């Protein structure tokens with residue numbers, strides 16, 4: 527493999543989320559390069575836009591929804607149906623489809639742009655971490671960033687030059703054979719699931735991941751009998767998904783407030 531190609535793999539395989547950044551500005555030139563690489567991602571219908579800000583007041587405001595205080599640039603990846611609808615109008619077409627599918631295309635487009643952005647940022651010596659709670663806060667974000675109807679913030683991203691004081695390690699993943707299947711879907715046996723769990727739990731425990739961050743999610747119901755010597759990724763993600771605060775911010779209602787409509791109900 528050429529050195530150049532090896533570098534692409536190194537960037538992808540060594541990337542890890544960074545949450546602490548140096549007080550070093552990101553120049554316009556660097557930002558533009560990253561954004562250009564981002565939008566060169568494959569697209570279904572160019573349904574992604576980005577808002578980026580260096581405004582410290584806005585970044586401070588976003589700390590309420592997870593932004594890290596040392597973030598130099600904060601990006602919002604938007605699913606943007608508004609722009610394409612203006613183009614369609616110019617072409618004499620009106621949009622009367624159900625939004626579920628265009629939303630889906632928007633998620634696909636925005637995800638690919640977002641991944642290109644983080645890899646381009648890595649290549650230029652920057653680090654980043656996504657902010658996943660963003661969609662639940664679409665309403666206040668719309669206010670803060672003038673986001674109109676038919677545009678929806680899918681995910682956020684904190685960017686900056688990584689602080690070398692932050693000790694990060696490459697986080698484990700499921701073993702490949704349990705994620706990539708040849709020819710047909712592989713429905714996991716109990717034994718497979720235990721292997722997946724072992725790989726993830728032992729990997730995170732070996733890095734003391736949760737104890738270092740005091741990141742245990744408190745158990746809402748019942749007595750918590752798990753301590754940090756066994757609390758690991760499988761327990762963490764289960765608690766996050768099954769007792770997360772999502773119910774407080776139902777996503778469909780938030781999408782509807784932002785002007786998205788879901789008219790076609792599945793046939794019974």
Ligand SMILES: Cc1cc2nc3c(=O)[nH]c(=O)nc-3n(C[C@H](O)[C@H](O)[C@H](O)COP(=O)(O)O)c2cc1C
Nearest residue numbers: 541542543544545592655656657658659681696697
């Ligand atoms: C869509 C998405 C949302 C995320 N949201 C957050 C977040 O709100 N806060 C955070 O600290 N990390 C967040 N992350 C980072 C993940 O925790 C991280 O990618 C995962 O633990 C794997 O670690 P790695 O990126 O270092 O490989 C998010 C990642 C993704 C892809």
